[in-house]
Amino acid sequence: MKPEHSDRDRRSPRTRSRPAEAGTVGNSAARSFPGTLLVSKAIYLGLAGATLALAAVGHPHPGRGFLVEFGVGLGFVGFVMLAFQFALTAKFRWLSRLVGLDVLLHFHRQMGFFSYGFILLHVGILISAQPEYAAYLDFRVDVPRALALWTVLLALTAILVTTIWREDLGLSYEWWRISHAALAALILFIGLVHILRVGWYIADPWKQWLWVGGTAAAVGLLVYTRLVKPLRLRSRRWRVSKVRPEPGRSWTVTLEAVDHRGLTFEAGQFIWLILGRTPPTAIQHPFSISSSAAQEDVLEVTIKELGDHTSRIGEVKPGTVAFVEGPYGNFVLDDDVKEAVFVAGGVGITPVMSILRTLRDRGLPLPTLLIYGMPSLEDATFLGELEELEEEGSPPLTLVPVFEAPPQGWTGETGRITPKLLERRLPPDHPGVGYYVCGPEPMMDLVEKHLQEQGIPLSRIHSERFNIA
Numbered sequence: 331m332k333p334e335h336s337d338r339d340r341r342s343p344r345t346r347s348r349p350a351e352a353g354t355v356g357n358s359a360a361r362s363f364p365g366t367l368l369v370s371k372a373i374y375l376g377l378a379g380a381t382l383a384l385a386a387v388g389h390p391h392p393g394r395g396f397l398v399e400f401g402v403g404l405g406f407v408g409f410v411m412l413a414f415q416f417a418l419t420a421k422f423r424w425l426s427r428l429v430g431l432d433v434l435l436h437f438h439r440q441m442g443f444f445s446y447g448f449i450l451l452h453v454g455i456l457i458s459a460q461p462e463y464a465a466y467l468d469f470r471v472d473v474p475r476a477l478a479l480w481t482v483l484l485a486l487t488a489i490l491v492t493t494i495w496r497e498d499l500g501l502s503y504e505w506w507r508i509s510h511a512a513l514a515a516l517i518l519f520i521g522l523v524h525i526l527r528v529g530w531y532i533a534d535p536w537k538q539w540l541w542v543g544g545t546a547a548a549v550g551l552l553v554y555t556r557l558v559k560p561l562r563l564r565s566r567r568w569r570v571s572k573v574r575p576e577p578g579r580s581w582t583v584t585l586e587a588v589d590h591r592g593l594t595f596e597a598g599q600f601i602w603l604i605l606g607r608t609p610p611t612a613i614q615h616p617f618s619i620s621s622s623a624a625q626e627d628v629l630e631v632t633i634k635e636l637g638d639h640t641s642r643i644g645e646v647k648p649g650t651v652a653f654v655e656g657p658y659g660n661f662v663l664d665d666d667v668k669e670a671v672f673v674a675g676g677v678g679i680t681p682v683m684s685i686l687r688t689l690r691d692r693g694l695p696l697p698t699l700l701i702y703g704m705p706s707l708e709d710a711t712f713l714g715e716l717e718e719l720e721e722e723g724s725p726p727l728t729l730v731p732v733f734e735a736p737p738q739g740w741t742g743e744t745g746r747i748t749p750k751l752l753e754r755r756l757p758p759d760h761p762g763v764g765y766y767v768c769g770p771e772p773m774m775d776l777v778e779k780h781l782q783e784q785g786i787p788l789s790r791i792h793s794e795r796f797n798i799a
């Protein structure tokens with residue numbers, strides 16, 4: 331690593347495109363990430379407790395035995411957890427800035443499995459405790475009720491199956507997303523009607539209004555995320571000004587703001603991009619911004635050809651209308667980082683590029699090390715510019731290219747990024763070092779594991795996973 335510059339202004343805005351405003355989430359907030367997960371779990375426990383306490387308050391009837399009350403409780407908690415799922419996917423920017431979208435969606439997925447399990451157990455336990463409850467599912471007893479409850483059970487199962495086996499089922503991400511939201515809203519609606527009609531614990535009108543209000547708020551969040559937010563994007567158009575090929579079957583798309591000041595973001599963050607369509611649309615994809623945060627009215631994203639959408643990026647014509655939702659994510663430099671270590675693989679270089687370009691444009695001399703894994707020289711996106719940055723020394727950069735298939739005469743690192751390579755190349759750790767990892771899943775798993783084995787706390791390891799589905 332090159333020598334550390336001690337004269338760096340620690341209070342400078344670093345890679346933000348604007349100084350932090352009072353009240354915004356500062357970089358240090360990202361550091362509390364493990365704590366944030368604990369808080370999320372505490373919130374869920376609190377929710378479950380509050381739900382059960384609410385049911386018990388003012389309830390005049392005696393208990394019906396442990397199993398029945400337990401089964402009913404599971405149903406209530408499962409329903410509330412399901413409703414809360416809408417908040418996790420509401421794309422709150424502050425939340426994604428605090429914990430990162432991948433962590434948030436992982437948590438959403440886990441909680442989804444729990445609520446599915448609780449609701450199934452609710453049915454199973456009640457029927458096994460008192461077999462007469464099976465009448466709820468019996469078409470001969472009450473057709474609308476049985477139809478509604480079977481619909482919930484089938485819809486829940488459909489959500490579970492399509493989430494786990496989406497790719498095997500050949501379901502496109504867009505259709506999965508639409509059906510996921512529609513089924514979840516349907517389940518919530520039927521669940522509410524079921525709770526109100528059974529009415530055992532919520533006979534009081536105020537309780538009924540609370541359940542209706544809570545459910546309406548959850549569905550309202552869905553409408554806000556999928557309709558209101560996208561409609562608001564319409565007034566902030568962008569135009570594609572350039573599409574240029576990059577090595578590694580990638581394309582850099584340049585976007586210019588049309589009649590607005592552009593996007594304020596922190597280097598390393600990502601956007602949801604809509605190309606050639608007007609929101610609301612299901613066709614929007616997340617991409618890290620690769621350009622410098624010093625410029626707000628021109629954005630660049632660098633996109634690798636992968637599936638149906640990205641493999642047609644090269645056909646996008648200059649002049650195409652675009653819409654940008656964001657910025658999101660917490661793959662950004664913390665205020666107190668004195669040295670940054672990046673480990674990137676393939677197209678995972680994009681957020682790192684934005685950070686390095688921003689440090690350069692702002693003249694911030696943060697010492698940086700970049701271990702960059704690439705399949706071959708032909709796939710080496712941005713390698714030329716990175717070598718120039720290293721030569722110019724602004725920011726002080728040590729570049730470690732790692733080629734799986736090295737070019738002839740190459741004397742540097744070869745193969746994949748391994749723990750041995752990391753041991754050789756990582757600088758001595760100290761509390762001022764921030765680690766940033768972005769690339770293929772196996773590489774990220776390996777690097778994260780290695781860093782943790784070295785005793786580096788999670789709060790100093792930032793990851794951006796491109797596979798969130």
Ligand SMILES: Cc1cc2nc3c(=O)[nH]c(=O)nc-3n(C[C@H](O)[C@H](O)[C@H](O)COP(=O)(O)OP(=O)(O)OC[C@H]3O[C@@H](n4cnc5c(N)ncnc54)[C@H](O)[C@@H]3O)c2cc1C
Nearest residue numbers: 503614615616617618632633634637638639640680796799
């Ligand atoms: C935070 C983040 C930043 C990213 N940054 C970049 C980047 O800078 N450059 C780059 O090339 N790629 C980036 N990606 C990956 C990029 O979003 C996917 O490659 C792209 O959406 C694939 O779309 P497709 O239709 O071509 O491929 P498909 O074959 O349809 O999908 C391939 C996989 O991409 C994911 N995916 C597809 N559509 C979506 C969607 N609408 N929303 C979320 N995930 C989806 C799914 O996991 C899917 O299995 C990023 C992803 C995330 C989550």
